[in-house]
Amino acid sequence: MKIKAAITHEKGTMSLEELELAPPQKGQVLVKMVACGVCHTDEAGINQLIPVALPAVFGHEGVGVVEELGPGVTSLKKGDRIIMTFPSCGVCDYCAEGHPYACDNINTLFFNGSYLDGTKRLSQNGTAVSSFFGQGAFATYAVADERNVVKADVASDDELAYLCSLGCGVQTGVGAVLNRLRPKKGSSIAVFGCGGVGMSAVMGAAIAGCGTIIAVDVAPSRLETAKSLGATHAVNGRECDAVEEIRKITKGGAQYSVESSGVPALTLQALNSLRRNGAAIVVSVTGPAEVSIALEPMLMNKSATLYGLTEGGSNPPIFIPELVKYYREGRLPIDKLVKFYKFEDIKRAFEDSHSGATIKPILRF
Ligand SMILES: NC(=O)c1ccc[n+]([C@@H]2O[C@H](COP(=O)([O-])OP(=O)(O)OC[C@H]3O[C@@H](n4cnc5c(N)ncnc54)[C@H](O)[C@@H]3O)[C@@H](O)[C@H]2O)c1
Ligand SMILES: [Zn+2]
Ligand SMILES: [Zn+2]
Secondary structure, rough: OOOEEEEEEOOOOOEEEEEEEEEOOOEEEEEEEEEOOOOHHHHHHOOOOOOOOOOOEEEOOOOEEEEOOOOOOOOOOOOOOEEEOOOOOOHHHHHHHHHHOOOOOOHHHOOOOOOOOOOOEEEEEEEEEEEEHOOOOOEEEEEEEEHHHHHHHHHHHHHHHHHHHHHHHHHHHHHHHHHHHHHOOOEEEEEEEOHHHHHHHHHHHHHOOOOOEEEEEEOHHHHHHHHHHHOOOEEEEEOHHHHHHHHOOOOOOOEEEEEEOOOHHHHHHHHHHHEEEEEEOOOOOOOOOOOEEEEEEHHHHHOOOOEOOOHHOOOHHHHHHHHHHHHHOOOOOOOEEEEEEEHHHHHHHHHHHHHOOOEEEEEEE
16 A cells, blocks of 8 residues: 655655555554654664664654554454554563563564564565564554554543653653662652653652652753652752762662663763662663773672663563553653654654754654
């Protein structure tokens, strides 16, 4: 079928063009897209910091309605509202253990543009086109593997549109806290970098019942938003020594910290701001490390733990419905992060994401 998609032919570019989308194959579904979030990882792919095979259609926070089922699909039916998420193979040891975020085939499935069966569904004038993250969701329609979509219990397409980043950014931040750090009720946590991911970590900390939630950023407006999401304290890292400030607030150091800024030096700050027995988690994607961290005194003397985690340690069919439930209960107020854009305004959505003007731009189709 003919669809309209934002296609990247050359590094750093994107244009809305007509493409051909082949029907869903075994285990796949055709989705009529309702909306798609803009994530920093799309920008990394478009600029070829991640070497995705071009031409490609990016977009990996898609939501939509199931339009057609490929052979063998049993968990979904036509008309289901769904959230697309990261792909995984389903057969490696990690997938078999219920840890698809650690799938052995992540690099291939996220970034090489093909589906589980190794083929592509998109083409233009006979040339195969990659679908990023097994989605290619900057498009009016997309094909996804059944295991990469989760049914969403929502009342309308408009409500569904708010939930785009449950498939990536929100599950990354909330999951880092709830699935890996698992903070005790009343405990203290510091979150470095309050973009979509860090804000989600703040919301996760509030859900977990943390007593002291310290948001660290350099943008005053972001710190204000973090407070409206549950941060009890806001620290501007440009105006003070964030580590000293966190130690002061927590009388010695936080029990947990999250690095979600993407600034390599802040991993060291996240560790330095911990009290003994504390745990820090890095969820950001950084460039080449600018700092070498003396891990032994840091981790051994303080009896500290340092984690790294992809996609919030999420097992999507279990975790995404939990997130939808939190949203519907008002405990995950992601609408405070969202601004909607028309598909035609995709370039402005990227500019606003890049400049920081919008925390979570969402395209509507
Ligand atoms: N682990 C995963 O699976 C996963 C998934 C999605 C995104 N990510 C990564 O998570 C990171 C965060 O994503 P995002 O969309 O929230 O990004 P973002 O750019 O919106 O947020 C980064 C925040 O850090 C703040 N910041 C910058 N320099 C700072 C400093 N010196 N001190 C304090 N704060 C500072 C910025 O003001 C901004 O608010 C990115 O690196 C992204 O690639 C990882
Ligand atoms: Zn796997
Ligand atoms: Zn993402």
